[in-house]
Amino acid sequence: GAVVSQHPSWVICKSGTSVKIECRSLDFQATTMFWYRQFPKQSLMLMATSNEGSKATYEQGVEKDKFLINHASLTLSTLTVTSAHPEDSSFYICSAPKLGRGLSSYEQYFGPGTRLTVT
Amino acid sequence: GENVEQHPSTLSVQEGDSAVIKCTYSDSASNYFPWYKQELGKRPQLIIDIRSNVGEKKDQRIAVTLNKTAKHFSLHITETQPEDSAVYFCAASREAAGNKLTFGGGTRVLVKP
Numbered sequence: 001g002a003v004v005s006q007h008p009s010w011v012i013c014k015s016g017t018s019v020k021i022e023c024r025s026l027d028f029q030a031t032t033m034f035w036y037r038q039f040p041k042q043s044l045m046l047m048a049t050s051n052e053g054s055k056a057t058y059e060q061g062v063e064k065d066k067f068l069i070n071h072a073s074l075t076l077s078t079l080t081v082t083s084a085h086p087e088d089s090s091f092y093i094c095s096a097p098k099l100g101r102g103l104s105s106y107e108q109y110f111g112p113g114t115r116l117t118v119t
Numbered sequence: 120g121e122n123v124e125q126h127p128s129t130l131s132v133q134e135g136d137s138a139v140i141k142c143t144y145s146d147s148a149s150n151y152f153p154w155y156k157q158e159l160g161k162r163p164q165l166i167i168d169i170r171s172n173v174g175e176k177k178d179q180r181i182a183v184t185l186n187k188t189a190k191h192f193s194l195h196i197t198e199t200q201p202e203d204s205a206v207y208f209c210a211a212s213r214e215a216a217g218n219k220l221t222f223g224g225g226t227r228v229l230v231k232p
Contacts, residue, residue, distance in 0.1 A: 031217075032217045034219055034220070041227075042224075042225070043208060043222045043223065043224050043225045044163070044208065044220075044222045045222075046219050046220070046221070049217065049219060051217075091160075093162060093163075095220075097217075105151070105170065105214060106151075106214055106215065107153075107165065107168075108153070108165075108220060110162040110163050111162060112161070112162050113160070113161070113162055115160070
C-alpha cells in the first residue's frame with residue numbers, strides 16, 4: 001500500500017504562536033490532499049482540500065487566514081495554524097488519494113495524525 | 120453537500136456475536152462508500168469499501184451492503200473478537216482524486232470477552 005507521513009506527530013505550543021504541520025506522500029504523487037480535524041470522541045471533519053500549484057479549497061466555517069495551506073509539490077502539503085489558541089487543540093490528519101491497481105478507482109491514504117496542544 | 124448519518128453511536132456486544140452498524144447518505148451522486156476502523160490516537164484504517172455498482176461485498180468476517188435506492192449502507196462484523204473493539208466510521212464520496220470523503224459520526228464498538 002501507499003504511505004503518507006506527517007510531521008510532527010505531536011506538538012505543544014503557546015497561545016498566539018504559529019505551528020506548521022507537514023503531510024508527505026512518500027511513494028506516490030498527489031495533486032490533491034485533504035486536511036481533517038478530529039476533536040476527542042468526535043468524527044473527522046474536513047477542513048480543506050489542498051491543491052498542488054493552486055489555492056486550497058476551504059470548507060464552510062474554516063478560516064482560511066488562520067489555517068494556511070500550501071501544496072508546493074506533488075508530495076508535500078503543509079498546514080500552518082496561525083495565532084493558535086487553546087480551542088485549536090485537536091488531532092489533525094491529512095490524507096491523499098492514490099489511483100488503485102485497476103487505474104479506475106482511488107483509495108484515500110491517511111497520515112498518522114498530529115496532536116496539537118495549545119497552552 | 121453530502122451528509123452522512125451513522126447509528127448507533129455506541130455498540131456493546133458479547134465476543135462471538137455479530138455487530139451491525141448502519142449509515143445513510145444524502146447525495147445520490149455518491150458512489151464510493153468506505154468503512155474505517157480507528158484506534159485511539161491512530162489514523163483511520165480502511166477495513167472494507169463498496170462502490171455503487173455492487174450491492175454487497177465480503178471479506179472474511181466483515182461484510183458491507185449497499186442499498187442505493189434507500190441511500191443506506193451497513194457494516195456487518197461476524198464472530199466478533201476483543202480486538203474488534205475500536206471506533207468505526209462510515210464515509211461517502213463521489214469517487215475521484217479530488218473528491219472528498221464525508222464521514223459519519225462514528226460508532227464506538229466494545230466487544231466483551
